[in-house]
Every structure is written in structure tokens, then in C-alpha cells.
Amino acid sequence: MADPLLEDLILYEMPDVGSLRLKSYEQRNLPDDKRDYNLEEKAADDLAAYEFSFFVNNVLASLVVDCSDEKMSIRALKQIHRLTTIDLYRQSLGDALSDAINNYIYSHSKNRLIVEKLISNNGIEIFFYDYIESSCQMSASRMIKNITADQWKQQSLTTIQFVIKQISQKIENEGIELIEDRQVSNFEIELKRILGLDSVDDNEKEDFNIIINVLTKILMVFGKKPFIDRSSYDPLFLYVNQMWFEKFNYDQYRYNIPYLLNNWTSIITQWLKLDHSNRQQYIQKINTHLLDNHH
Incomplete structure (x- = not known):
């Protein structure tokens, strides 16, 4: 990057989530009758912070896969991991982050060098955040199921504990429907047939x-x-x-x-x-x- 200030901002700083999103995040654990839902609606409409984060996330994800400077590429990946693990950022603007990861990184799931770079730099934790919490679960799952035993060996015990915790959360979220067919309406069956979607x-x-x-x-x-x-x-x-x-x-x-x-x-x-x-x-x-x- 030509501008060192912009480089520092993108590679080292957490983008501002906006004051309304911060206030909304701070009330996340309050009982339903104590929460200010008007505040949450206003926070969702705060587009300035969202658009800037969208820009930052896309730059970071593109640097991971397209940057000729490997040190900068790794730094961008570390920043994506950092943002992924910051609960405030993930809860406030995580959809923009996951979209960038999906569009730029998961689309390279068959690129061995990029996959190795991801797995060697906490990429597995990113995969499992997305697998449990984001809208790109299917893309993340494709990355996960191709991780080899040798690649698992590279992971720290901290990462392994995190993965086990996320799997437990997935099992709790999905429940018995993980193993048993659920009731599907004829309308849903027909709609999926028309759209060519998996069941x-x-x-x-x-x-x-x-x-x-x-x-x-x-x-x-x-x-x-x-x-x-x-x-x-x-x-x-x-x-x-x-x-x-x-x-x-x-x-x-x-x-x-x-x-x-x-x-x-x-x-x-x-x-x-x-x-x-x-x-x-x-x-x-x-x-x-x-x-x-x-x-």
C-alpha cells in the first residue's frame, strides 16, 4: 500500500462499529423487557460504519489471496482472524466480514497454497466461527471437511479447544434434526425443486x-x-x-x-x-x- 496511514488503519486497527452499534451491543444480555429495540433498529440503519467496514474487510480478504507481498498477505489474514475473534465486531459487523471472506477466500478452496496459508495462521478458527455463526456456513463447511489429519496436527491446543466448543454449540443448535428427517411441506419441496436447491x-x-x-x-x-x-x-x-x-x-x-x-x-x-x-x-x-x- 502506498499510504502508510491507510495501511496501518486497515491492517492493525479495528474499524469503528459506530456509537449506536456499540450501545446496542452493550444491552445484548439484558432481559427482553429492558432492551431498547428502537436503539437496535437505529443501529442497524447506521450505514456509515457498515460501509467502511465493508471496504476494510474486502481489502483485507483480497490481500490474503492476491497480494504479492507475502508478509502483508499474512498480516491481512491475522487481522481478519483478530476481527473475527472480537465479539463486538463480529456481533456488530460480522456479516460484512463473513461476506468478504466468502467472496475472496472461500472461493479459493481448491488452491492448495492459499489453503495451507489459512490453516497455518489460525484459519481453522475463522472457518469454525463462520460455520456456526455466519450466513456462509456451507462455504466454511467445505473448507472444514477437507482439513487433513496432518493439518490438524499443526493446530494449537487452544484452537482445538475452540473447535470442540463450536462443534458442541452446533450440535446444541441443530439438535435431533442433525440425524432425523424433519417434516417438510409440499410447498417447500416444490420450491426447492424449482430453484434446484439441496434439501x-x-x-x-x-x-x-x-x-x-x-x-x-x-x-x-x-x-x-x-x-x-x-x-x-x-x-x-x-x-x-x-x-x-x-x-x-x-x-x-x-x-x-x-x-x-x-x-x-x-x-x-x-x-x-x-x-x-x-x-x-x-x-x-x-x-x-x-x-x-x-x-
């Missing part, structure tokens, strides 16, 4: 396959410890630990991929089909554990 059920089954694929690779590469660590905070992985890991000989089955795939499929399916009262027992155990640790 929702196919997408959800693909989600389940991606989840099982990722969990299997993480278990094979990192062992049980990341999941056991997570089980102190997450009822799903507390269930996995108690119902499977405690009697699972990791060294014996580590490289038995069909065994790992089948067991992950079975244990996640069991969790999704667990009745409310049984699931609540695990949730209560987590709450009790967290309360005891807090004191």
Missing part, C-alpha cells in the same frame, strides 16, 4: 458427517485429553467421557478409523436422543462443578 435434510446430514469427521481426526491426533478437559464445562463431552472414554483403550484403537467413526456416530446419536430428564442430569453436574470451582 435441508441433506445439508443437515452433511453437517453430521462433518462433525463426526472432525471429532474423529481430533481424537486420532490429540487423544482424549482435549475432550476430557472440555467435559468440565460441557455436558455433551461429560457424557462422552463417562459413557465411552472411561472404558476406551485409546492406544489400541487410535488408528482404527472405522472404529472411531462408528463410535463417534453412536455416542453423538445417543446424546441427541437422550430424553430431557437424563440430559438435565449432565447439565446439573456441570453447573454444580462450575459453582464449586467458583467458590
